Amino acid sequence: MERLATAWAIFQGLLLEAIPFLLLGVLIAGLARWLVPQSAWVSRLPSNPLLAPITGALMGFALPACECGNVPVARRLLASGAPLGTGFGFLFAAPVLNPIVLASTWAAFPDQPWLLIARPAGAFLLAILLSLLLAQLPESQLLETALLSERRLSQPLRNLDLLQRGSGLIGTPLPANAAPRAQRPSPRDVLDQSSREFLDLLALLVLGCVIAAAVQTWLPRSWLLEIGGAPTASILALMVLAVVVSVCSSVDAFLALGFAAQVTPGALLAFLLLGPVVDLKLAGLFTVLMRPRAIAITAVAASLGVLLIGQWVNLWQL
Amino acid sequence: MTRGLLLILWGWMVLWSVLSGRLDLLLRGIFHSLVGASGLALLLAGVMVMIRNRRQRDVPRWPWLVSAVVAGLVLLMPPNPSFSDLANNRPQGLPEPPELAFVLPPEQRSLTEWVRLLRSQPDPDLVAGNPLNISGFVWSQPDGPPLIARLTVRCCLADATPSGLPVAWPADAEPKANQWLAIQGTMAVETRHGERIAVVVPTTITTIPRPKRPLEP
Numbered sequence: 001m002e003r004l005a006t007a008w009a010i011f012q013g014l015l016l017e018a019i020p021f022l023l024l025g026v027l028i029a030g031l032a033r034w035l036v037p038q039s040a041w042v043s044r045l046p047s048n049p050l051l052a053p054i055t056g057a058l059m060g061f062a063l064p065a066c067e068c069g070n071v072p073v074a075r076r077l078l079a080s081g082a083p084l085g086t087g088f089g090f091l092f093a094a095p096v097l098n099p100i101v102l103a104s105t106w107a108a109f110p111d112q113p114w115l116l117i118a119r120p121a122g123a124f125l126l127a128i129l130l131s132l133l134l135a136q137l138p139e140s141q142l143l144e145t146a147l148l149s150e151r152r153l154s155q156p157l158r159n160l161d162l163l164q165r166g167s168g169l170i171g172t173p174l175p176a177n178a179a180p181r182a183q184r185p186s187p188r189d190v191l192d193q194s195s196r197e198f199l200d201l202l203a204l205l206v207l208g209c210v211i212a213a214a215v216q217t218w219l220p221r222s223w224l225l226e227i228g229g230a231p232t233a234s235i236l237a238l239m240v241l242a243v244v245v246s247v248c249s250s251v252d253a254f255l256a257l258g259f260a261a262q263v264t265p266g267a268l269l270a271f272l273l274l275g276p277v278v279d280l281k282l283a284g285l286f287t288v289l290m291r292p293r294a295i296a297i298t299a300v301a302a303s304l305g306v307l308l309i310g311q312w313v314n315l316w317q318l
Numbered sequence: 319m320t321r322g323l324l325l326i327l328w329g330w331m332v333l334w335s336v337l338s339g340r341l342d343l344l345l346r347g348i349f350h351s352l353v354g355a356s357g358l359a360l361l362l363a364g365v366m367v368m369i370r371n372r373r374q375r376d377v378p379r380w381p382w383l384v385s386a387v388v389a390g391l392v393l394l395m396p397p398n399p400s401f402s403d404l405a406n407n408r409p410q411g412l413p414e415p416p417e418l419a420f421v422l423p424p425e426q427r428s429l430t431e432w433v434r435l436l437r438s439q440p441d442p443d444l445v446a447g448n449p450l451n452i453s454g455f456v457w458s459q460p461d462g463p464p465l466i467a468r469l470t471v472r473c474c475l476a477d478a479t480p481s482g483l484p485v486a487w488p489a490d491a492e493p494k495a496n497q498w499l500a501i502q503g504t505m506a507v508e509t510r511h512g513e514r515i516a517v518v519v520p521t522t523i524t525t526i527p528r529p530k531r532p533l534e535p
Binding site for chain 1: 321322324325328332335340341343344345349352353355356359360363366367370371379381382384385388392395397398399400403404407408472473474475476477479
């Protein structure tokens with residue numbers, strides 16, 4: 001019973017610490033949804049293979065959201081005709097490269113300033129690598145069908161023929177879910193969507209906190225030390241944990257606190273880098289953006305990239 | 319309606335955690351106002367959703383209902399952790415002190431300040447004979463006599479790290495795990511496991527209630 005009471009207290013501590021950051025992330029995602037539909041500027045973003053993902057990644061500072069909040073924003077960007085690299089650079093980097101996540105990382109690890117540099121730098125690098133890799137696939141094999149149709153509607157006819165565009169003189173009618181381009185959602189719609197999003201994410205946060213509190217309380221410390229002390233095993237273990245726990249990037253640093261003392265620095269960074277790009281919850285969310293093959297490529301490439309970054313950090317820090 | 323009610327429930331739970339003082343047991347003080355503000359924001363959002371959608375019925379999703387049960391349980395069941403159990407599952411590694419506390423006279427040093435001092439100056443002879451006046455919980459050790467200890471946090475209970483001092487318990491003392499004690503006495507030097515260490519020699523031991531803010535920064 002004593003253990004259960006301790007786990008219950010740890011759970012409450014994690015949850016109450018994380019809720020303000022989750023709320024902030026959802027509020028900003030709502031604000032971003034309200035701002036982004038005015039898409040005239042979107043098609044003017046750079047399309048250079050390297051500049052595009054860099055621009056997308058840096059947009060996280062202007063449109064900060066956690067990984068769940070930024071999926072609809074990234075979809076809107078791509079549907080509005082943003083270069084692929086920009087859309088994917090934003091999708092993969094913005095969950096980390098934004099003020100809210102950096103603030104929560106700092107709040108959780110004020111005594112580890114290297115993490116405050118390594119986390120955004122690693123996320124930036126990973127986002128560029130993933131964007132460059134995915135850009136090798138043709139759009140038709142990369143983007144989800146409805147998104148592809150919406151995106152083609154926003155592209156000029158000089159880039160596509162009428163059959164590819166799927167509308168016009170001989171095309172099909174507009175897809176039912178294609179939103180009018182220049183329509184800004186009303187504050188009521190934003191409140192509706194944001195409240196739904198908050199409650200959905202809150203349920204996942206509760207699950208993540210339950211797992212973290214249980215691991216902290218019942219997993220014998222000797223096991224944690226044994227796995228956590230081995231450079232490669234600790235990275236792999238925390239990568240699996242990041243995928244399973246599926247907690248938002250705005251609050252994952254607080255969960256990582258629970259394991260920080262027992263694992264290698266590379267494993268800690270791997271947990272903070274992989275979760276925002278690949279986790280069980282995102283596997284569902286990504287289906288509104290990408291085809292299954294592209295999701296699989298993203299998962300494998302991100303895991304390999306994070307493993308390499310983690311190993312490198314262990315070589316440097318241990 | 320459902321969404322509005324759920325947001326109000328969560329907002330009230332978060333706000334109640336601040337108002338009831340239970341946050342003192344869970345989080346570092348600097349985060350309390352942030353948590354309180356988010357509770358208020360959730361309450362406000364809940365009321366707005368209720369007013370705007372008073373005629374609309376949401377189809378409740380099961381994860382929302384599960385989270386509502388959790389919010390209810392948090393409201394009904396306040397945290398009551400075993401600090402001793404928690405400390406046994408954590409490595410000892412004190413965060414940097416918020417200020418240079420070791421300049422305080424010995425009898426004004428807290429338990430955590432004593433531990434910091436002994437880590438920075440490991441020679442126990444330097445503090446032998448110093449008077450002390452400390453309070454902490456009894457940290458039951460799996461192999462050895464219990465320590466008097468405190469938990470320090472950087473963020474929340476999840477990263478709590480223990481700092482403990484060995485005590486030369488009087489023969490008639492029966493310290494129980496998690497019991498809070500105030501100890502007055504002196505520092506002495508003892509050899510334990512072949513190592514000379516600083517040990518608290520109590521002159522008076524008083525049982526005290528758990529302090530309002532048991533976690534130290």
